[in-house]
Amino acid sequence: MSFKRLETDDFVISNDSITSTLWSDNVPTLTTFFSNSIQENSSAGTYYLSVYNTSSTEQQVQFDIAYCDALGSGSALYNNAVPIYSPTRTLYGQYRTMILEDENLNFIFGSSAQTGIDACGTTITSSTAVISDNFWMISLERARYKQSIFPGSLNLTLSSSTPGVHGAQISLTDNSNDITTVPYIAGTRAYQIVSGSNGNGISNNGGYTTNSGSYGIMFPDLGLIMLNPIALSYSIGLSPSRSNDSDGHNNTRLFTAISQSSFGLNSEETISSDYVFVRARNSEFNYSENPSFISGSTGEVIYTNFINAPQTYITTVGMYNDMNELVAVAKMSRPLLKDFTKEALIRVKLDF
Amino acid sequence: MGYLNNQVITVDAILTKKGRELLAKNDGSFRITQFALADDEIDYTLYNPTHPSGSSFYGEAIENMPLLEAFPLEQQIMKYKLVTLPRGTAKLPVLDLGYSAITLNQGASISITPQTLNYLGNSQTFETSGYALTVSDIRLLNTFTGLGIDTTAATNANTEATTALNQTLGTNVSSTIIGTQFSLRGTTINTLFAPTNTSINGTLTFIGLDSGARLTIPLTINYTT
Numbered sequence: 001m002s003f004k005r006l007e008t009d010d011f012v013i014s015n016d017s018i019t020s021t022l023w024s025d026n027v028p029t030l031t032t033f034f035s036n037s038i039q040e041n042s043s044a045g046t047y048y049l050s051v052y053n054t055s056s057t058e059q060q061v062q063f064d065i066a067y068c069d070a071l072g073s074g075s076a077l078y079n080n081a082v083p084i085y086s087p088t089r090t091l092y093g094q095y096r097t098m099i100l101e102d103e104n105l106n107f108i109f110g111s112s113a114q115t116g117i118d119a120c121g122t123t124i125t126s127s128t129a130v131i132s133d134n135f136w137m138i139s140l141e142r143a144r145y146k147q148s149i150f151p152g153s154l155n156l157t158l159s160s161s162t163p164g165v166h167g168a169q170i171s172l173t174d175n176s177n178d179i180t181t182v183p184y185i186a187g188t189r190a191y192q193i194v195s196g197s198n199g200n201g202i203s204n205n206g207g208y209t210t211n212s213g214s215y216g217i218m219f220p221d222l223g224l225i226m227l228n229p230i231a232l233s234y235s236i237g238l239s240p241s242r243s244n245d246s247d248g249h250n251n252t253r254l255f256t257a258i259s260q261s262s263f264g265l266n267s268e269e270t271i272s273s274d275y276v277f278v279r280a281r282n283s284e285f286n287y288s289e290n291p292s293f294i295s296g297s298t299g300e301v302i303y304t305n306f307i308n309a310p311q312t313y314i315t316t317v318g319m320y321n322d323m324n325e326l327v328a329v330a331k332m333s334r335p336l337l338k339d340f341t342k343e344a345l346i347r348v349k350l351d352f
Numbered sequence: 353m354g355y356l357n358n359q360v361i362t363v364d365a366i367l368t369k370k371g372r373e374l375l376a377k378n379d380g381s382f383r384i385t386q387f388a389l390a391d392d393e394i395d396y397t398l399y400n401p402t403h404p405s406g407s408s409f410y411g412e413a414i415e416n417m418p419l420l421e422a423f424p425l426e427q428q429i430m431k432y433k434l435v436t437l438p439r440g441t442a443k444l445p446v447l448d449l450g451y452s453a454i455t456l457n458q459g460a461s462i463s464i465t466p467q468t469l470n471y472l473g474n475s476q477t478f479e480t481s482g483y484a485l486t487v488s489d490i491r492l493l494n495t496f497t498g499l500g501i502d503t504t505a506a507t508n509a510n511t512e513a514t515t516a517l518n519q520t521l522g523t524n525v526s527s528t529i530i531g532t533q534f535s536l537r538g539t540t541i542n543t544l545f546a547p548t549n550t551s552i553n554g555t556l557t558f559i560g561l562d563s564g565a566r567l568t569i570p571l572t573i574n575y576t577t
Contacts, residue, residue, distance in 0.1 A: 002563065283436065286437070287441060288432060288435065289564045290391050291432070291566075292395050292396040301444060303399065303401050307440060310441075312391055313411070314389050315391050317390075318387060319384045322386075323504055325374070327371030328371050328384065329368055329424075329429050331420065332363055334418065336361065337411060337415060347361065348365045349363070349365060350365045
């Protein structure tokens with residue numbers, strides 16, 4: 001017999017979290033940023049700006065930048081006779097519906113429960129949370145972040161030509177390593193973005209602005225990074241244009257701030273693996289139908305000592321269904337000797 | 353006192369083409385219930401029972417060979433299965449077709465009933481689960497059917513083969529059927545024979561589904577005006 005049935009306890013299911021670099025070519029930190037004039041000047045360009053890793057023909061979108069404004073500021077109106085309705089307002093409503101799940105709520109940067117030290121070393125208290133009616137949204141390409149952003153891996157540096165209170169440059173990260181419970185907004189994880197690195201706000205649990213809340217919110221499961229213009233304007237002088245009925249080029253403003261610096265981020269995904277334990281007992285699988293195992297056409301084994309002490313070499317494990325159909329196969333890295341004195345235990349890993 | 357090696361060998365499996373197809377169907381047919389082991393790539397003539405260094409070195413030429421990665425085509429892998437037989441077995445199961453090669457004229461038919469020699473204590477027997485027959489190029493045949501096995505797998509395989517006969521329309525693909533008796537009829541399509549070809553060639557591979565015994569013979573279809 002060549003088939004052996006598997007028992008129930010031969011199967012084990014395992015879920016493993018796999019983290020990896022997020023950007024193309026496995027680069028952990030993106031340091032070169034390119035936009036595409038064709039995309040920028042297209043109808044989609046009025047909504048978002050795609051950012052690429054290279055200017056070559058092999059360029060791949062890494063993330064998109066969109067400026068969102070509840071008042072419709074920063075972009076031309078759809079129709080001059082209808083005030084407020086513009087791409088920036090559409091985008092604001094889109095994200096509010098998706099994340100807050102309530103059209104009457106607004107995004108709040110920071111938390112009234114947070115206390116810490118800001119980027120200037122000033123102790124800040126619970127009054128720092130701010131409600132904002134505009135924000136920048138960095139939407140990561142789905143293929144890049146796979147299943148979710150890996151919390152604690154955000155290292156985004158922004159630069160500005162007009163320094164604010166904290167100068168012209170600031171390094172931002174999520175605060176996932178500063179908190180003990182995972183925070184949620186509606187049904188999705190939401191970490192505050194603070195001044196710091198590798199998931200730690202400066203001076204532990206700090207990194208907020210003094211009066212402008214956090215620098216943004218990271219939504220790992222949605223692949224979104226929301227930036228707070230009030231905090232960025234206060235801290236490094238990076239402000240959007242909020243003029244009515246005119247293109248403020250706000251996507252390009254943030255693109256310029258990012259492209260002068262660096263953007264580090266990792267992805268995370270859960271891989272479900274099926275482990276199947278294949279057991280070959282000492283008395284099993286000791287003969288082979290390999291033509292070189294047989295001498296002649298009548299089936300005699302090639303060597304006489306193979307009659308009582310056969311030796312075979314396992315190279316391949318085939319997994320079959322009830323209909324004897326080969327559905328999965330695994331190869332050994334080198335032949336595994338099998339005879340009547342040996343038993344083999346092989347763990348076959350099936351990833352889905 | 354040394355430490356015993358308690359490591360389990362871990363290998364990564366890939367889905368075969370059939371496995372992907374069954375997974376996509378999502379009808380429960382992709383359920384692994386059994387396994388088989390094979391020694392594809394091993395050449396036992398490299399085993400040297402006269403090695404001057406002794407029996408520990410008989411398999412020296414085999415044991416360190418690097419192996420190829422798995423192929424996703426199920427017809428190209430698990431070719432030579434390891435089998436469980438009583439100790440002292442001197443003869444392994446082999447297939448007997450009554451033919452060492454098959455040559456058919458265009459439109460001519462043949463019926464083949466494989467038997468297995470040296471299996472389960474019998475000098476010759478028919479395997480309960482039947483036999484799988486694969487033709488390397490379905491274009492060579494007009495009829496390709498398996499009879500005698502009434503399992504879902506056999507029905508599916510035979511239906512797929514019939515579909516392949518009707519739909520390949522000149523595409524060179526292999527096809528597999530299951531049964532205890534097989535009917536073959538040479539193609540009547542003249543265009544397969546290039547202007548100067550008097551015959552076209554392929555192979556027939558028989559596999560005993562219980563014993564794992566395998567036999568490949570040549571198939572030739574002769575052009576008739």
